[in-house]
Amino acid sequence: MINNSSQAIEEMKLVGVERLLGRSQIDIANILDKALADKEISVQEGIRLFEADGIDLYALMITADELRRRSVGDIITYVKTRNINFSNVCYTGCKFCAFAASEKDEGAYFIPLAEIVQRAKDAWGIGATEVCIQGGLHPRVSENYYVEIIKAIKDAVPDLHIHAFSPFEIKFGARKRGISIEEHLFSLKEAGLGTIPGTAAEILDSKIRKLLTKDKLTTEEWVSTIKTAHKLGIRSTSTMMYGHIDGPEHWANHLALLRDIQKDTGGFTEFVPLGFVHYNTELFNKHGARAGSTGIEDIKVVSVARIMLNNWIDNIQVSWVKNGPKACQIILNAGANDFGGTLMDETISRSAGAPFGENMNPEEFNRLILDLGRVPAVRNTLYEIMK
Structure with a gap:
């Protein structure tokens, strides 16, 4: 039923979503019919979809x-990429993070610039395009770091795409230099930031x-930084971390806000839902957060995201690091179309206790995608098909 979505959807059109679901779930049926008619789904309708279970799921x-x-x-696309988390030293104190360390911690590290460049060269040498x-917000980095x-990196590997620095890092870098976020972003773009x-x-x-x-970005600061980047022609991904002290109301509002930004700027390349990895975090161990998202929630977040973001953000990614490759096969049948990246050296999720490794090779991506009866393709950061 799930693998052959076209046949199933035609059946739904013939018998009607109302009859398929039954009158007890007619409100969900109406929302799904509305989505299939290419009409925008409201926040309240999104919240209702998160309540789906049984046949309506x-x-x-x-x-x-x-x-x-x-x-x-x-x-189904994926990108050949390498993660370089150049330092784990950070004093922000995010309760959901198990990656950060103080300078005196035994596991604290700061990768020298020459090593960062070498890792980028090595990645390019084995076929990565990105x-x-x-990294953490190290208090002693130079203002121009x-x-x-x-x-x-651009001097060493001119054609390698650099996908770098979260909005929080951008705020930190601008503050270090004593300039506006717009000025900082412009200078990063001039240096070669993609x-x-x-x-x-x-x-x-x-x-x-x-x-x-x-002590982190406010919602308003995150939105402003993203919009400023988009205005300068610097595109970005969009993300949501869920499954901790949040719930469907927050998820639907979050998706609606991303949709509004995309309507304004058109700068998002994809949406990446990130289930909370709880094992080693203070948020779970000391502050009562849930033990991460459930598998059903992972499916619902992708499905509702596809419906709410329809016609605005085309690409929805699964996280094999957080969910595992086999679970991602199911989620890719629920509205997602991108398998993420090969990663090479992913450390942030691994520090939180994610059990699914730090690298996946293209042959494994291809095997998993072909198993779904779908077509594997290597893309670049901007979703242009490479192979």
Whole structure:
């Protein structure tokens, strides 16, 4: 039923979503019919979809997968990339993070610039088209350090795409230099920055954010930084970290805000839902957060995202690091179309206790995608098909 979404959706059209689900779930049926008619789904309707269970959950998945097919077809993409987390030293104190360390901690590290460049060269040498660079907010980096990273990599590997620095890192870098975020972003772009990760979003809800971290970007600052980047022609991903002290109301509002930004700027390349990895975090061990998202929630987040973001953000990614490759096969049948990246050296999720490794080779991506009856394709950061 799920694998053949086109056949299932035609059946739904013939018998009607109302009859398929039964009158007890007619409100969900109406929402799904509305989505199939290419009409925008409200926040309240999104919240209702998160309540789906039983047969209406399957209908939600089928509807999302049909919208995926209409938007991007049957290709499942992935990118050859290397993560370079150049330092884990950070004093922000995010309760959900198990990656950060103080300078005196035994496991604290700071990768020299020459080593960052060498890792970028090594990645290019084995076929990567992108490096993703993020790190902790080390208090003793020089004011021009972020620009220096970009310049050094571009000098060594001019054609490598640099996807780097969360909005929080951008705020930190601008403050270090004593200039505006716009000026800082412009100088990063001039140095060779290609795109930025839309991380540090967590949940874009002020009350939740105050409980997650003591001193981080506000919702307004995250939105302003992203919009400024887009205005300068620097595109970004968009993300949501869920499954901790949040819930469906926050998820639907978050998706609606991303949709509004995309309507304004058109700068998002993709949406990446990130289930909370709880094992080694203070938020779970000391502050009563849930033990991460459930598998059903992972499916619902992707399906509702596809429906709410329909016609605005085409690409929805699964996280094999957080969910595991086999679970991702299911989620890719619920509205997603991108398998993420090869990664090479992913450390942030691994520090939190994610059990699924730090690298996956293209042959394994291809095997998993072909097993779904879909078409594997290597893309670049901007979703241009490479192979």
